[in-house]
Structure formats: C-alpha cells, structure tokens
Amino acid sequence: MQKFDFGNKMHIHFIGIGGISMSGIAELLLSKGFTVSGSDSKESDITKRLESLGAKVSVPQSADNITDDIDLVTYTAAIHEDNPELQAVRAKGIKAFSRADILGEIMRNYDFPVSVAGTHGKTTTTSMLSEALLHAEKDPTISVGGILPSIGGNFRVGGDRFFVTEACEYTNSFLSFFQKIGIILNVDADHLDFFKDIDDIRLSFHKFASSIPADGHLIINGEVEKIESITDGLACKVITYGCNEKYDYYATDIKYDALAHASYELHHGDKVLGRLKLSVPGVHNVYNSMAAFIACELLGLGFDETAAAFEAYHGTDRRFQKKGELNGTVIIDDYAHHPTEIEATINAAKHCPHRTIWVAFQPHTYTRTKALFKEFAAALAKADKVVLADIYAARETDTLGVSSKLLADEIKKNGTDAYYFGSFAEIEKFLQQNCINGDMLITMGAGDIYKVGESLLS
Numbered sequence: 001m002q003k004f005d006f007g008n009k010m011h012i013h014f015i016g017i018g019g020i021s022m023s024g025i026a027e028l029l030l031s032k033g034f035t036v037s038g039s040d041s042k043e044s045d046i047t048k049r050l051e052s053l054g055a056k057v058s059v060p061q062s063a064d065n066i067t068d069d070i071d072l073v074t075y076t077a078a079i080h081e082d083n084p085e086l087q088a089v090r091a092k093g094i095k096a097f098s099r100a101d102i103l104g105e106i107m108r109n110y111d112f113p114v115s116v117a118g119t120h121g122k123t124t125t126t127s128m129l130s131e132a133l134l135h136a137e138k139d140p141t142i143s144v145g146g147i148l149p150s151i152g153g154n155f156r157v158g159g160d161r162f163f164v165t166e167a168c169e170y171t172n173s174f175l176s177f178f179q180k181i182g183i184i185l186n187v188d189a190d191h192l193d194f195f196k197d198i199d200d201i202r203l204s205f206h207k208f209a210s211s212i213p214a215d216g217h218l219i220i221n222g223e224v225e226k227i228e229s230i231t232d233g234l235a236c237k238v239i240t241y242g243c244n245e246k247y248d249y250y251a252t253d254i255k256y257d258a259l260a261h262a263s264y265e266l267h268h269g270d271k272v273l274g275r276l277k278l279s280v281p282g283v284h285n286v287y288n289s290m291a292a293f294i295a296c297e298l299l300g301l302g303f304d305e306t307a308a309a310f311e312a313y314h315g316t317d318r319r320f321q322k323k324g325e326l327n328g329t330v331i332i333d334d335y336a337h338h339p340t341e342i343e344a345t346i347n348a349a350k351h352c353p354h355r356t357i358w359v360a361f362q363p364h365t366y367t368r369t370k371a372l373f374k375e376f377a378a379a380l381a382k383a384d385k386v387v388l389a390d391i392y393a394a395r396e397t398d399t400l401g402v403s404s405k406l407l408a409d410e411i412k413k414n415g416t417d418a419y420y421f422g423s424f425a426e427i428e429k430f431l432q433q434n435c436i437n438g439d440m441l442i443t444m445g446a447g448d449i450y451k452v453g454e455s456l457l458s
Contacts, residue, residue, distance in 0.1 A: 004102070004106060004108065004109070005109070006032050006109045006160075009032075009033050009035070010034060010035070010071040010072055011034070011035040011036075011037065011069055011070050011071045011072075012029060012034055012035070012036055012037075012070075012071065012072045012073070012074065012102075013036075013037045013038060013039075013065070013066065013070045013072070013073045013074075013085075014026050014036070014037070014038035014039075014073075014074055014075075015038070015039060015074070015075040015076070015079050015083065015085045015086060015089075016039075016040060016075060016076040016078060016079055017038025017039060017047065017050065017055070017057060018038075018040035018041075018042070018044050018046050018047045018057075019076055019078075020046070020153075020154055020155075021076075021099060021143065021154070021155070022038075022074070022076055023046045023047075023049075023050060023155070024143060024153075024154065024155025024157075025074075025099065025102060025103060025155075026038060026050055026055060027049075027050065027053060027155065027157055028106065028141065028157050029106075030050070030053045030054055030055060031053075031157050036050070036054070036055040036056070037055060037056040037057070037058070037065070037067075037070070038055060038057050039057065039059065039060070039061040039062070039065050039085060040057065040059055040060075041059070041060050041061060042059060042060070043057075043059050047059070061083065061084060061085050062084060062085065063084045063085060063087065063088035065085055065088075066085055066088035066089055066092060066094070068092070070094055071094075071095075072094070072095050072096075072097065073085075073086075073089045073095070073097070074096070074097050074101075074102045075096065075099070076098075076099050077098070077171065098173070098176070099173075100173035100174070100177065101176045103165065103176070103177065104176040104177040105178070106163075107163050107165070107178045107179065108178045109160065110141070110160060110162065111160070111161045111162070112161055112162050112163070112180055112181065112299055113163040113165075113177075113178055113179045113180055113181075114129065114162070114164045114165070114179055114180070114181040114182075114183070114295055114299075115165055115167035115174065115177050115179035115181075115182050115183065115208075116129070116164070116165070116166050116167060116183045116185070116291075117167040117168075117174055117182065117183060117184050117185070117205065117208055118183070118184055118185025118186045118221075119169070119185075119186050119187060119188040119201075119338065119340070120185065120186055120188070120284070120338060120341045120344070121185045121186065121284060121287070121288045122145060122166040122168070122185065123144060123145040123146040123166060123316055123319065123335075124280065124285060124288050124315070124316065124319055125185060125289075125291050125292050126142075126144045126164055126165065126166050127146070127148050127313065127316050128288065128289055128292035128309075128310060128313055129164055129292040129295050129296060130142045130144060130148065130150075130151070130156075130164050131148075131309045131310070131312065131313045132292065132296045132305070132306045132309040132310065133164065133296075133299070133301070134150060134151075134309070135305055135306075135308060135309035135312070136301050136305050136306075136309070138159075138161070138162050138299070138301075139158040139159040139161070139162070140156070140158045140159075140161075140162035140163065140164050141156060141157055141158040141159070141163045141164070142155065142156040142158065142163075142164050142165070143155050143163075143164070143165040143166065144164075144165075144166060144316070145166045145168075146317055146318065146319065146335075147316055148316050149314075149316075162299065165177070167179070167182075167208070169191065169204050169205065169208070170191045170194060171194055172204055172207075174208050175204070175207055175208060175211065177208075177211070179212060179216065180212070180213065180215070180216040180217070181212075181216060181217050181219065181295055181298055182208065182209060182211075182212045182216070182217070182218050182219070182236075183218075183219045183220070183291050183292075183295060184205055184208070184209065184218065184219070184220040184221065184224065184230065185221055185287065185291055186224060186287075187201060187202055187205050187224050187225070188201075188338065188340050189201065189371070190368065190372075191368075192367060192371040192372075193365070193367040193368075193396070199229075202226060202229045203229075205230050206229060206230045206232075209230055209231065209234055209236070210233070210234060210235075212234070212235070212236040213235065214235040214236060215236075216236040216237075217236055217237050217238075217239055217298055218231070218236050218237070218238045218239065219239050219241065219291050219294045219295060219298075220238060220239070220240055220241075221240070221241060221242060221287060221291070222242040222244070222246070222247035223242045223243075223244075227240075239294055241287070241290040241291060242287070242290075243286070243287075245267070248268065249266065249267065249268050249290055249293070249294055250266075250290075251264040251265065251266055251267070251286050251290060252264065252265045252267065253265045254283065254286060256281075256351045258352065258353060259281060259352055260281035260282060260348045260349065260350075260351030260352045261277070261278050261279050261281055262277075262278050262281070262282070262283060262285065262286050263276065263277040263278065264276060264286055266290065266293065273303055274303050274304075274307065275307075276289060276293065276307050276310055276311075277310070277311045278310055278311065278313075279310075279311055279312070279313060279314045279315075280313065280314065280315045280319070280320065281320050281348040281349075281351065281352070282320070282344055282345070282347060282348030282351070283344075283347065283348075284344040284348070285348075289310055292310075293310070318333055318334065319334060319335060320332055320334050320345060320348060320349075321333045321334070323443075323450075323454065323457060324453075324457045326435070326456050326457055327435075327436075327437060328437030328438055328439075329435040329436065329437065329438075329440070330352075330439075330440045331441045331443070331453045331456065331457060332349070332440060332441065332442045332443070332453075333443045333444075333450045333453050334442055334443070334444050335444075335445075335446055336444050336445070337363075337368070337444075337445050337446035337447075338368070338372070339372055339375035339376050339378070339379040340379070342359075342361070342380060342382075342444065343379040343382055345442065345444065346379070346380075346382045346383050346442075347382070349440055349442060352440065353438075354438065354439065354440040355436070355437075355438035355439050355440075356384045356385060356435075356438075356439045356440070357383045357384045357385070357439075357440050357442070358383065358384065358386075358387065358431065358434075358435055358439060358440065358441045358442065359380060359385070359386050359387070359441075359442050359444055360386075360387045360388075360389065360427060360441065360443045360444065360449060360452055361380060361386060361387070361388055361389070361444045361445055361449070362388075362389040362390070362391070362392050362404075362444070362445035362447045362448070362449035363376065363388070363391040363392065363404060363445065364391070364392050364394060364446040364447055365391070365394050365395075365396050366391055366393065366396050366398060366399050366400045366402055367396060367400065369391055369407065370400045370401070370402040373402065373406075373407065373410065374410070376407060376410075377407060377410035377411045377413070377414055378414060380407075380411050380416070381411050381414035381415065381416040382416075383442075384417075385416070385417050385418075385419075385434075386408070386411050386416060386418040386419070387418075387419045387420075387427055387430065387431065388404040388405075388407055388408045388411075388418065388419065388420045388421075389421065389445075389449055389452075390403075390404050390422060391404055392446070392447030392448070392449075394447070405420045407420075408420040424449075424451060424452050424455070427452055428452055428455055428456055431452070431456065432456065441456075
C-alpha cells in the first residue's frame with residue numbers, strides 16, 4: 001500500500017470503528033491530526049469517546065457515509081464484500097485496506113516497533129514488555145489483545161519512539177506488520193481452518209521473521225520444533241532463549257511460591273544477569289518473561305527496572321485470573337483454548353494449594369476441536385475432574401461431526417472423570433453440588449464459559 005506518513009494528514013474512514021482494536025487505531029490517528037470518520041452498527045461508550053475526541057461517527061452503516069472527501073478506508077475482518085459501505089468504497093474507487101495493513105504502515109513511523117508473535121502467550125508477553133516500558137517512562141504506544149489494567153484497556157497512545165503490538169498469524173495478518181524487533185514465542189498447530197498443516201504454519205512464521213530488516217532482531221524460543229525452518233536465511237540477528245545453556249539466554253533454578261508464581265536465575269551466555277520474580281503463574285510464563293526481558297534489553301532498559309516491572313505485573317483479564325471463592329472453592333478463569341495452553345494452565349494450577357482441580361471447559365470452534373481432538377483429551381485429562389460445555393461455534397456453522405460429549409468420552413479413556421452438560425445452568429448446579437472446600441475450579445476457554453464462574457459467585 002501507499003506510504004503511510006504521519007506528516008501526510010488524510011481523511012480516513014473506519015468501517016466498524018466501534019471495535020476495540022479499530023477504535024484504538026482511530027484514537028491514535030486523531031492524536032496525530034488526521035481527519036477520522038467511521039461507522040458502526042450501534043452506538044457505544046467507545047463511539048461516544050471517539051466523538052468527544054473529534055471523530056465523526058455514523059450509526060448505522062450506510063453507503064451514504066462514504067463521502068467524496070475520504071482518502072482512505074480501513075475495515076475489520078468482520079466486514080464482508082456485501083457491506084453497503086464497502087460496496088460504495090469499491091464503486092467510488094477509494095483505496096481500502098485491512099486493519100492489519102493500516103497497523104503495519106503506522107508501525108513504520110516509530111523508531112522501535114516491536115511485534116510479539118506465537119501460537120500462545122502473545123498477550124502476556126506484550127503486556128510484560130509494555131509494563132516494563134511504562135515503568136521506565138518510555139511512553140510506549142501499545143496494542144495488546146487483552147485488557148491491561150495499567151492502561152485501562154487494550155490500546156495506549158504514546159510517543160513516537162516505541163510501538164509494541166501483538167502479531168497474530170491467523171489469515172497471515174502479521175505479514176502486514178513492520179517490526180525492528182520480532183518475537184516468536186512458540187509455533188504449534190492451530191487455526192487449521194486457514195492453514196493446511198503445521199508446515200504451512202512454519203512457512204508463515206518464516207515469512208514473518210524474514211520481514212525483519214537486517215538491522216533488526218528476531219527473539220525466538222530455542223525449543224521451537226524445527227526452528228531452522230523459521231530462522232534459516234534471515235537477514236536480521238537471531239537471539240534464542242530457553243531452559244538450556246545452549247541458548248543465548250536461559251533460565252535455571254526455577255522455584256514457585258504458593259500461588260505458582262515462578263522466580264529464576266537468568267543467564268546470558270556465561271554471565272548471570274540476576275534473579276527475576278514473576279507475579280503470574282506457571283513455567284510457560286518463565287519463557288514469556290525471558291522473551292520480554294530480551295526485548296527490554298535491546299530497547300535499552302536495565303535489569304533492575306525490568307525486574308521490578310515484571311514483579312509488579314499481575315496479569316491481564318482472563319489469564320489465570322482469580323475471580324473469587326465460593327464455599328472454600330477458589331474460582332479461576334483462563335482464556336486457554338488450545339491443548340498446549342490447557343496443559344500449561346493445569347500444570348500451573350498444580351503448584352497452587354488445592355484438593356481437587358476442576359476444569360469447566362468450553363471448546364472453541366468445531367475446526368480446532370476436530371483437528372486436535374486427541375490432544376485436547378490428553379491435555380484436559382491432566383486435571384482431576386473435567387466438565388464440558390457445548391462447543392463455542394464462533395464463525396462456524398458445520399459441526400464436522402464433533403461434539404463436547406464425544407470429547408468427554410475421550411477424556412474418560414485417558415483415565416479422568418469427565419462430564420458433559422448441554423447448558424450453563426446444568427453445569428453450575430453440578431459444580432455447586434460437587435466442588436468442596438479446598439478445591440480449585442478453572443473456567444476455561446475463549447468463548448463465554450467465564451459466565452459460569454461469575455454466576456456461581458453471584
């Protein structure tokens with residue numbers, strides 16, 4: 001697309017401006033002096049805020065909103081070709097670009113753009129890095145996939161030097177991004193409604209890494225399987241990390257407190273940098289924090305200020321988030337919706353005081369459940385007891401012959417008690433009758449299973 005220069009003020013129209021990520025970009029461009037208009041299906045607190053900042057917001061969407069003075073239009077993945085505004089854009093010949101394209105071009109205007117990629121851990125790692133930059137008063141611009149309490153949302157408009165964002169591989173959207181520092185946390189089979197297989201996913205990550213310029217850096221988990229398929233032939237410098245001294249940075253002497261928060265010694269080559277203490281649980285966050293630490297070091301932050309920021313970071317919403325206690329049962333909510341994430345969350349829970357670990361899981365999409373059926377069963381079987389809700393369909397309509405009842409049967413084959421119920425009300429009643437003092441209940445999934453825990457607590 002055309003060079004997107006902060007000095008070239010344009011009129012940009014957002015189709016779907018009320019979305020949480022689109023609204024953040026709109027607010028950023030308003031702060032830079034751009035003329036911003038947009039539309040959405042309904043009015044909201046987000047659209048009202050944008051209007052207070054100077055945006056013209058139209059409700060509902062209509063072809064009449066596409067006026068001749070618009071220079072550029074951006075739209076979300078949820079907008080289809082039959083949208084009346086997008087049809088008017090096409091008819092008028094106005095340039096239209098996806099959210100990922102716009103965000104990628106915006107990143108070119110920053111001195112230090114950082115993209116955090118990987119199948120799991122993007123939100124936590126982006127948040128850790130963001131917290132460290134905020135703690136060091138670097139005034140970063142931030143785009144994160146969860147609600148970060150310290151910025152009161154998922155987007156922060158900062159100065160023109162540091163830009164930190166999550167970079168999702170789904171539909172290859174992260175290939176539109178521009179970064180001087182790229183992070184790859186892990187590469188697992190996921191989004192198989194788009195990718196053909198794991199090799200196709202690795203190819204996508206290789207393309208992402210290849211987009212980092214020669215004066216940039218790729219920070220990558222050294223334990224990624226077939227790492228050479230991602231790192232071979234790159235122009236940028238590659239930095240690895242892991243729990244083995246063969247990597248550039250590595251952790252030793254990992255210890256956990258009663259809440260499963262880890263602390264560890266961080267090494268760089270033969271040098272011990274110091275001990276990092278985390279306030280988020282599990283060994284997976286040791287890996288996430290190493291990636292964030294390396295990025296902080298590249299951006300000029302010292303060990304002590306980064307360590308202090310990491311210890312002060314207590315997580316984002318829906319990432320092993322304690323919701324409360326009911327009759328002595330601790331209720332946790334977690335966004336995990338992939339077998340690797342599920343296993344990591346359950347393993348973290350095992351470091352916490354508990355009698356029985358219950359997982360109330362809601363699978364997310366039929367495609368993912370069918371493609372990773374055996375893996376889901378094996379991961380969930382690591383809990384003591386599993387309760388399954390119906391599959392959250394999201395964008396899908398074809399069940400592909402898979403169901404939560406079938407998944408419950410498969411979990412039982414792995415030796416773990418599993419129960420399926422067709423409604424949240426039945427799940428809540430069962431959990432009320434069976435969770436006892438000292439148990440831990442984790443509501444888990446990317447859909448609306450969190451409502452079960454909130455309902456129990458209410």
